[in-house]
Amino acid sequence: MRTHDDEMPKVKLPSLQDVMDADPAGSRVPDPVHGALPPPVRRIVLDQPPTVATPAAPQTRAAGAGAAPTPGHGGVRHAGEPGPERMRLDALSVFYDDKAAVKSVDLSIRQGEVLALIGPSGCGKTTLLRTLNRLTELTASARREGRIALDDTDIDELEVTTLRRRVAMVFQQPNPFPMSIFDNVAYALREQSMKRPGKAVIAPHVHDALQRAGLWDEVKDDLDRPALRLSGGQQQRLCIARAIATRPEVLLMDEPCSALDPKSTEVIESLILELRKDLAIVIVTHNLQQAYRVGDHVAFMYLGDLVEYGAAEQVFGAPRAQRTRDYVGGAFG
Amino acid sequence: MATQIHQGPPPLPPHGGFGDGPRGSRKRGGESLSTWRYGDRVAYAMCWFCGIALCVIAGAIVLYMAARGLQYLNFTLLSTHPEAGLDQKKTGGFLDPIIGTVLLTIIGIAIATPIAVATAVWIVEYGRPAWLARLVESGIEVVAGTPDIVIAIFGLALFQQSLFAPLSLTADGGAVFGRSFLTAGAMMSLIALPMVFSATREGLQSVPALVREASYGLGKTKIATIRRVLLPSVRPNISTGMALGMGRICGDTAIVIVLLGATLRLESEGGIPGFNVLKGTGSTLTSYVYNNSPAGEGNAPQKAYAAAFVLLLIVVALNFTVDLIARRGSKTGLETGRLGA
Numbered sequence: 001m002r003t004h005d006d007e008m009p010k011v012k013l014p015s016l017q018d019v020m021d022a023d024p025a026g027s028r029v030p031d032p033v034h035g036a037l038p039p040p041v042r043r044i045v046l047d048q049p050p051t052v053a054t055p056a057a058p059q060t061r062a063a064g065a066g067a068a069p070t071p072g073h074g075g076v077r078h079a080g081e082p083g084p085e086r087m088r089l090d091a092l093s094v095f096y097d098d099k100a101a102v103k104s105v106d107l108s109i110r111q112g113e114v115l116a117l118i119g120p121s122g123c124g125k126t127t128l129l130r131t132l133n134r135l136t137e138l139t140a141s142a143r144r145e146g147r148i149a150l151d152d153t154d155i156d157e158l159e160v161t162t163l164r165r166r167v168a169m170v171f172q173q174p175n176p177f178p179m180s181i182f183d184n185v186a187y188a189l190r191e192q193s194m195k196r197p198g199k200a201v202i203a204p205h206v207h208d209a210l211q212r213a214g215l216w217d218e219v220k221d222d223l224d225r226p227a228l229r230l231s232g233g234q235q236q237r238l239c240i241a242r243a244i245a246t247r248p249e250v251l252l253m254d255e256p257c258s259a260l261d262p263k264s265t266e267v268i269e270s271l272i273l274e275l276r277k278d279l280a281i282v283i284v285t286h287n288l289q290q291a292y293r294v295g296d297h298v299a300f301m302y303l304g305d306l307v308e309y310g311a312a313e314q315v316f317g318a319p320r321a322q323r324t325r326d327y328v329g330g331a332f333g
Numbered sequence: 334m335a336t337q338i339h340q341g342p343p344p345l346p347p348h349g350g351f352g353d354g355p356r357g358s359r360k361r362g363g364e365s366l367s368t369w370r371y372g373d374r375v376a377y378a379m380c381w382f383c384g385i386a387l388c389v390i391a392g393a394i395v396l397y398m399a400a401r402g403l404q405y406l407n408f409t410l411l412s413t414h415p416e417a418g419l420d421q422k423k424t425g426g427f428l429d430p431i432i433g434t435v436l437l438t439i440i441g442i443a444i445a446t447p448i449a450v451a452t453a454v455w456i457v458e459y460g461r462p463a464w465l466a467r468l469v470e471s472g473i474e475v476v477a478g479t480p481d482i483v484i485a486i487f488g489l490a491l492f493q494q495s496l497f498a499p500l501s502l503t504a505d506g507g508a509v510f511g512r513s514f515l516t517a518g519a520m521m522s523l524i525a526l527p528m529v530f531s532a533t534r535e536g537l538q539s540v541p542a543l544v545r546e547a548s549y550g551l552g553k554t555k556i557a558t559i560r561r562v563l564l565p566s567v568r569p570n571i572s573t574g575m576a577l578g579m580g581r582i583c584g585d586t587a588i589v590i591v592l593l594g595a596t597l598r599l600e601s602e603g604g605i606p607g608f609n610v611l612k613g614t615g616s617t618l619t620s621y622v623y624n625n626s627p628a629g630e631g632n633a634p635q636k637a638y639a640a641a642f643v644l645l646l647i648v649v650a651l652n653f654t655v656d657l658i659a660r661r662g663s664k665t666g667l668e669t670g671r672l673g674a
Binding site: 165169173 | 550
């Protein structure tokens, strides 16, 4: 993990490689306080009973389990088994003109877990997120360095349309298309340069996507209604349905709840926990409680640097870097 | 305004209310206009006056035309062909000009709409290089600002070239007549094009960037985004532009007189059914009104009034039809929805 040496406190973080592979012998700089990272812990259950049993913590992580809260305290829910690595960022930097917005970040995104990106405004977390499916390329002044791999393939080698179908995005503002609910999802399903499949072919897939986004029961009777007549929370779930309709491997969410009321936020958060089983989810959020609630891992960014990366419990409970401590404690941001 | 739910004393000082609308301040403390500055009072009065005055003027035109038109209008006028003659009782009706108006409008708008929409899409969505975009925009501004009579004589010069011979009558000596529904329609499209263009451009510009991003984020290309998302959502704008453009075409006289051949009746040309009408000449309600006004040869003001009223009805009907089509075809919900709510 890259750190800002001049401002860093004495504690040196283990590199990402160490965290992910967690080969204790190969640990270059063992964390003096915590050892390796504790397993990710889920704290809230929302409405549903836990769906995932306490995982057999990966051996390598068990070494650091001492720092983790004891499993089984009230309402604790453990993350699912971390799945295979989906995306990998190596020394990723993004520049707008000459200004670095993201500075040499290494990260790993795994299936079956939620990675929450937190940090003060302008720290580069949204830029980082948008780089993952090359949406930054829409900004003329943006330039990228470093490598991003999706399933070990450099994303530059993929057709950008393919990449964006595999790494889907949900935006900050609910942005359904000005068309019917059905067409919003169907549009995502109709593949580029393919013969447009008919409604009968596509309807089951639309149904499925809306079902998974938890919207089906609310809209099944009026799929022909304009999507813009839905409430804000429903619109955002429609956007999620649209994004997951193509069965992406990674779902990027850019502050998906910031425009929503608490109730809709709760619904979307439980949806995130539900979707996490099949997907790798990266969520950018300003809401620390939200990062705490939905994040399996949390990455704290500051001025373009990845300052701290770890299990949610660790980053919020026992942050290693001074700046993380300040931010989480509300000293700035 | 939220002011209506205020209870108790008004939050503003008695002479305050800066930036407050008259309605709000009146309801709050029973303030009268006398507390306003003179400039504000004049501006306020002007807004009311101009708004009402415009309604009155529009109403006066319609009512006057309706009164005069209905006075002379009868079914025979609508259903008989015009005849040349000195006796007004024998000069027939204006069926041909009505058909001519409709035909010319359809040709003009059919040519103008695709060009205007494509240009607007290019300007808003591509628009590179910037100098070319500026050039295109000023080109359209020039077209919009060119008087129709200038467009008409330019069209005549253009379509009399032998290249365009298939569009109109070619005389025995080989001279190209240059006047037909097709040539007039082509030039009419220039009248309508700026209307459709600016309406479409404004519509596209008002589609929030996040809608485009959403589409790109789903792995769609730019052109797919334009065709499947942007154009459907600006359909109401396009039809508004079309309605305005058709109104302009219906109402244009100069191009008709110069380029449509100014024959009273529809005169077909050539042997291909349907196409022969388009290749032929005719007149429209505007040229008919002109000819029958005291300024024209016919000098039958009664018929001019009747025809003018019919023209007005056609324009109003066009507007309503286009509006209806746009509203029925649109499932966007943009009008009542809350994008990014």
